[in-house]
Amino acid sequence: MKRTPTLLALSASLTLAASAANAQPPAAQSLANTHPAGLDLAGMDRNVKPGDDFFAYANGHWLATTEIPADRSSWGVGAELTELTTARTQALIQGAAKAKPGTEARKIGDYYLAYLDEKKIESLGLKPLQPTLARIAAIKDKKGLAAEFGRELRADVDALNSTNFYTDHLFGLWVEQDLNDTKRYAPYLLQGGLGMPDRDFYLSDSPRMEKIRAAYKAHIAKVLRLAGKKDADAQAQRIFDLETAIAKAHAPRGDSEDVLKANNPWARADFARKAPGLDWTAYFTAAGLQARPQFIVWHPGAVTGEAALVASQPLETWKAYLAYLQINHYSGVLPKAFADERFAFYGTTLSGTPQQQARWKRAVNSTNNALGEAVGKLYVAKYFPPEAKAKVQAMVGDLIAAFRVRIEKLDWMAPATKAEAERKLSTLKVGVGYPDHWIDYASLKVVPGDALGNAQRAEMFEYRRNLAKFGHPVDRGEWAMTPQLVNAVNLPVRNALNFPAAILQAPYFDVRNPIAMNLGATGATIGHEISHSFDDQGAMFNADGQLKNWWTPADLAHFQASGKALAKQFDQYHAFPDLPLKGEQELSENIADIAGLNAAYDAYRIANGGKEGPSQQGFTGDQQFFIAFAQSWRAKFREALIRQIVVTDGHALDEFRADTARNMDAWYPALNVKPGEKLYLAPADRVRIW
Template identity: 65%
Template sequence: MRISHSRVFAAVAAAIGVVLAASPYAKEAGATHGVDLAGIDRSVKPGDDFFDYANGAWIKTNEIPADRSSWGAWGVLSELNNQRVRELIEGAAATKAADGTDAQKVGDFYASYMDETGIEAKGLAPLKPDLDRIAAIKDKAALASYLGTTLRADVDALNATNFYTDNIFGAWITQALDDPNRNVPYLLQGGLGMPDRDYYVSDSPKMAELRTKYRAHVAALLKLARIADAEAKAERIFALEMKIAKAHGPRVDSEDVHKANNPWKRADFANKAPGLDWSAYFKSAGLETQSDFYVWQPGAIAGISALVGSESVDVWKGYLALRLIDRNSPILPKAFVDENFAFYGTAISGTPKIRDRWKRAVAATNGSLGEVVGKLYVEKYFPPEAKAKIEAMVGDLIKAYHARIEKLAWMSPQTREKALAKLATLKVGVGYPDKWRDYSTLNIVRGDAYGNAQRAQQFDYKQALAKLGKAPDRGEWVMTPQTINAVNLPLANALNFPAAILQPPFFDAQADAAVNFGAIGAVIGHEISHSFDDQGSQFDAQGRLVNWWTPDDAKHFEEAGARLVEQFNGYKPFPDLAENGKQTLSENIADVAGLSAAHDAYILSLGGKPAPKLQDLSGDQRFFLAFAQAWRTKMREAAMRNAIVTDGHALAMYRGDTVRNLDAWYPAFEVKEGQKLYLAPKQRVQVW
């Protein structure tokens, strides 16, 4: 939801923060409450392509807006949400709020981002102090010290669904894998301008074409910044990034928490990752007193550190200047904005038109002052009765999981006891956090868009550093209330369901139980399942990485996962590119288990009575259609290719076909042997 995603850094983000990749269900704004009958393509047999059956007519009659790389019912909700947040923020911007108040900060941050005339007049002047600091780097010690300052911007910038940061390393400060009573820093690979190592090393013609466009993009930015010898410097920068990419571990390895379980002492870095002056680096990053770290991709950390030692200071200085300019292009003059979008928006994602300035300003304000905006949002758009209804649905889903675990014939009593203990201690947050963040120390100045962004990043980093030496807070949220998404946090054994997703089309108080359980119920079930998927199942009730499975139970679970990997490996949207079932396994397990539990909860909600027939559909038909229409999405080819390479979630069209693993789907739509989605009973994957 994006639903990044649901997972730890996709693994601590499947293990630290699990994000459900977002997409919506059936109806557009203003439609009737229930399944979108007009969106169904009845020329398609449900047993051949259920996603296309449920959504085909809508897909044929709707176009992706020019400023988007994909579109669906979620997009409609996103547009509505953007308008609501815009009104809240612009209301704050229009007031003469006292300095230091939340309203002043929100209003001035947004107004500064929107001040295109002022930004144009300043040119690159706001970046000059930082560019001068880069230019002043004379040796490897000074280089290490500067690189340490770049870590400060990455604490919350890392995307839990793709591990991406364009600084050489990323940091995340959260609970230790082996000790639920302390927070520690995690260090991750970074440093690439393109989304993933595959963009650099793949022999695909599509990737080769993007590499050519990226080199041109780098040169264009350097020329815009009036940096001498731009073409030659661009080639040297690209060559350095190519070496960084080759040092990176592949995405699928990053999903494996055991490969990431690498505790290093502060003193280990000099021996295990020579090349970088780690003392200077950690001092500059504010981590000089830390003795314990987790290194998520040790090969990459060592490889990048070696490049700091082997590559010339001048090459690194050019690279750092490029990264600074590229990262901040959205708040620089229009020529930089346009160049940034031409590559990242059009070349990478296939989007022909940039979003309106106000939409970008809303996103930036949410990113820097999210919980300030969130408080305003909740007060206006999330009444207490909505929170109560969703909490009741969560309770129903937890009961359904409890019953499913109790009935698992293959699970031993020892493992079952641990699973039920984990379920019983799951902390669920609905709508908004119990405790709001305090932004009183963050200084926002009207007219200083670049300075505001930098200070907001430093504020986030200082708040993260303050967690060190303290016990983890299981009630802390990683999403804002106005985010259309949901998340599971395996290290905290906790779930967050932000207010913005708890409305039509995901949840509709006027729709019947079948539709709500098929839509938001499957989302809730999905997130609960992440506590028990291939990643979450490796964490106990306290979030400790520990094996609580018997060998026989683990073997059964692994065999079921292997069948799901094989199932998704068979989906090939392009002749040269297929889904990676291993990379998407956690999300696919969550879809199967979440949908199964949601169906159980729906049946329980009927209280033994037969389901009513509505819209000329049975209860099960409405349930499964609501689920498949929840993944209603059209994507541009470039965006699809990017998602397959970088995302831990399968494409929406394949997620919608998850129904083929549930026995109840077959009689509901008279699916017969010989149809494309048909699976013999023993082939259907039932994990939980």
């Protein structure tokens, strides 16, 4: 998955958590993508040897002269496109606000305008949330507590594609194709309940984490004081202690990414025996899951540990925790003081961002979360014509063909494994631009002027939409992303890919550029997503998306040894002197980077008759390919966000992803990389997987 600042902020957008003073929306003339064609020569630093620092060679001047905008925690190619797409989407939403009442377009406009109406939100105070808070206050026993947990369960996580595995509900729900039976959907239950991104934020003894913990306790207390709680500090301490106990029950990030450890089918009756302490009958009934005979428990230790905490911790502590979670969760649609306080912690303390985004941007993000595919319809109608889709589909076809040839030529893979790999490649379902069919939002009620109620109803609509999948055939064409998202994803359980329209534009993909540049940038991304079907996680799924080993023992051993070598390579990189990368945690993405870049290079060469492409801008075809790849990873991050990424993210930092080219033989003659230079790898040390 190609990481962008949009996805890095996913948890904040899910909880509607940002706030800023209104700013003027973009002028109409700013909505055009005016990125110049070709490589960005001015952004390079040719005083740096590519073999010493390839990322700086391709991007050094840009890095030295570019400031991260005050309302961003990072900036780069993806962020620039996200800003452009947000501005375009805002204009489309404004137009939708003028549509006929009762139409889908008008729902979009009404949702946006309600979120934008700070004056109305301010005048209402906490009143819209009072029914929820009163319900929590009225809980009399642990059975009622279990029912409240179930009532608030949401389908807000994706176990295989989330940047984080935490949700601010006690557990998270993922409704997806069953790992063991490809013909049905399964409910997956995941660990949750934390207000910070990962267990390490609670348990690490580093001085930086200790400071963050102190800031988080202060944040909880501030939220409670804003809500009128007289014993805010004492409640905050109890809530923090409870979350720390939850964190101790959580599985570490590495275990979360191991799908073999996650495949734990539990019958409905197993929960009382395996995870005592929570009234599971009350929980599942309130969650609408009482009829589900079986679940897949992704984090069994966490489910058992959190259920035990429900029994052992005082009821009043849990009630204070639940009330805090509700207020914190909906801060973006509560009075400004709440939104500002949430941003101060999640935006500034955790990510280093000094300034909130303008209100209109947050309104666009919230509207996208609530009515994403409805907005997506408007976006692709204006910005992704059929001819653009056809060109990208052709590129995808070329890359799949190149990947097929690579599989055929592998000298270490047995014929039986190759046959299964070919079958998987042949059945891969690729979505380009937008889904084949759209979500129907007819049952979602949007009320003008009711920002918080709209947010609640949108979450419940999505939850019910997911529950409605049970009993129906698995839809491999359902998308996990909206067309207006600058990103891409592989869905290994369905053996499917999504390439949203917003990422399929300049500078990633530009019809004016030679094939070498397009395949070095967008082609490498497409190849990356294709190859996720064959990375350390994707390789565990067969062509139907079933969790099944289709490798011979010798082939699997060779593949795993190559993966260990790649993890070791990335372990040597340091974001800061005290902060090494985590090669095992990032392995899936790094395998996909290498495989995708190789496939893209093959496709570029095939497109040029097996030869190097023509020179342009003073660079050979091979140089264009590799420089375009490195420039596609152009980004700067604030230190706080870098440290958060290394702890929680399955992706390496962008500069090190650009350096994956050092594992390709063709990179060395193209960039004249010599022994003794920092990135030089002897041929025997270059990791070769696909």
